[in-house]
Amino acid sequence: MITRDIFKPILDSLNTAIVLVDSNLLLHYMNPAAEVLLSVSFDRSAGEPITHFFHEATETVKQLKQAVIQSNHYTKRHTEWQLLSGGHITVDYTVTPFGEKEGLILEIQPINRLLRISREEMLNTSHETTRNLVRGMAHEIKNPLGGIRGAAQLLARELPDSGLQEYTNIIIDEADRLRNLVDRMLGPNQLPRHNQLNIHEVLERVATIIHAESKDAITLIRDYDPSIPNILGDKELLIQALLNIVRNAMQSLLESSTPKGVIRLKTRIQRQFTIGRKHYPLVCRIDVLDNGPGIPARMIENIFYPMISGRAEGTGLGLTISQHLIHQHNGLIECQSEPGQTRFTLYLPMDKSHAEI
Template identity: 70%
Template sequence: MTPQDIHKPLLDSLSTAIILLDSHLQLCHMNPAAEVLLSISCERCQGEAITHFFHESADTAGELLQAARNADHYTKRHAEWQLLNGEQITVDYTVTPFTNNDGLVIEILPIDRLLRISREEMMASSQETTRGLIRGMAHEIKNPLGGIRGAAQLLARELPGDTFTEYTNIIIDEADRLRNLVDRMLGPNQLPQQSDLNIHEVLERVATMIRAESEDTIRIVRDYDPSIPDMHGDKEMLIQAFLNIARNAMQAMLESHTPAPSLTLRTRVRRQFTIGRQNHPLVIHVEVTDNGPGIPEEMAKQIFYPMISGRAEGTGLGLTISQHLIHQHQGLIECHSEPGETCFSLFLPMDSSHTNSTPMRNRHAEV
């Protein structure tokens, strides 16, 4: 019996992903945690070269062989692994040779979740700082605006005839416009009115409005999971959040004259999903995807900040408001964009007490 055989029961009991290789980098054993991480079966893949299961770089095999020959111990941080199923994961891993130099032990720690938590916390902190600055600015702007508007109204009453009415009306209208702009930057100030709702009813309302606004020039593809139960939330707020995203996609496709413009609404359920530092048993995952020109790389990291827009007529407030509305539902919104495909992913926690609600009928169609 080899040392590997002796330690297999212990390795199988660990939550850390462990892979055992022989001196030729062929798989000897992997524990259940590694099977789950790499989405493969040890029994079926035993004896295969380790580079068959993931691709990191052209030098990966050479590095492992050198470690096996020279009894080198090393650790790599933030390594990007491309798996057999096409998925890409980010891991820290440590390579340790056996004492008799007849193989290697690879310990793998997936860090995608940690990186996402860190990214979300950084974004939330940045957004909160921005909102704090906007609140302070709004206070400083709205107070004098009220005085300017009131003075213009008094002046209009005192001036004889209608000679200067046009000018005083301009002052009043511009003061109102600036006040409304500041209010929109602050976003909705009311708390969500929670009730049971079906996420597909929200998306259907959004689809109807996009069809009307685009005059049926955009194909809307529905890819719904009919098993998704009702959730608890504010229906009007969620409609506004999704509509802002879908409307941005519609405008980008129409203004860029995208051939055969299409908008895809996709729903799925994610289990044991972490938002921030809180783990949720069930989360509704909604994707809003378009085949438009994409978001310029220099803007991609700023699109959720207010007043950031790629359109000459845009206010840059739609995505800011959507993010705020999703955050009020303890949710998360992310964006991935490249030319020809922009996908907004929205994650909404589902109250476990609603998992037995009647789902919407199956929809997987296009209009």
């Protein structure tokens, strides 16, 4: 036997996922942490090939068999596993021979959470740096714009020919346009006023606006979880954040002439979720999905930066503002995109009093 009864209580108490397989790579033991990670029950899976529970792009079986035959151990990092349950996880794992070619011990450490924390911290740092840069540039731009506009107004009063005022009006209008653009780059300057609100009221307001703007050219599907309780937030700021995202989806569908364009608004409760380095027992998850052409792979990592847009007429400010507004609610925005489906997911922490729901 590979395991000993004396070791089982110790292995069962570990947070690290431990899997033991025999020389034929058949499952001999897994601790509770491994059961949770792989979404399988050991009692129902004992004796099954270990590779039945996950799929890796590389030649996993060959490598495991060589480890048994040659009694050598190895470690693989940042490895993508597709699970039997259909999900995907990123793991570091170490394979160690056990006994005299008796089998192998797999120590598996999921790193999805660590990668998410690292990605969020990098995004937040970049976002804060960008905002500081934009604020500095905005003030440098707005000061001379005020002077140019004032000078154009004075010049208009002194012109002998009123027909020449067309040119001063152009100067004034363009100065106003640039000032408005700078204000949009800075985003809303008021602090959020948090009150109890129903997230579906926010989504219905957004849906009403999109329905009017699209003139029935887009199908809106509501997929709401009515059990979601009220959350704390600023209703107007959340409407703006979601409207920017849904409007982007609508414009993408209309400009690409996607037949039967569909936008789905979906809400769910998600338990035990980490945003940054803070763990929340309960968050409200909002998905905005569309069946448009998708976001180009070269842009997907930069879409939340200002002035990044895949549209000829886009300013590239909508997603930047949305990210800032959701960040003000201690939330998070994620994006996944491929041709035929783009998904923006918003996570908003819920009050701890709802954790027992």
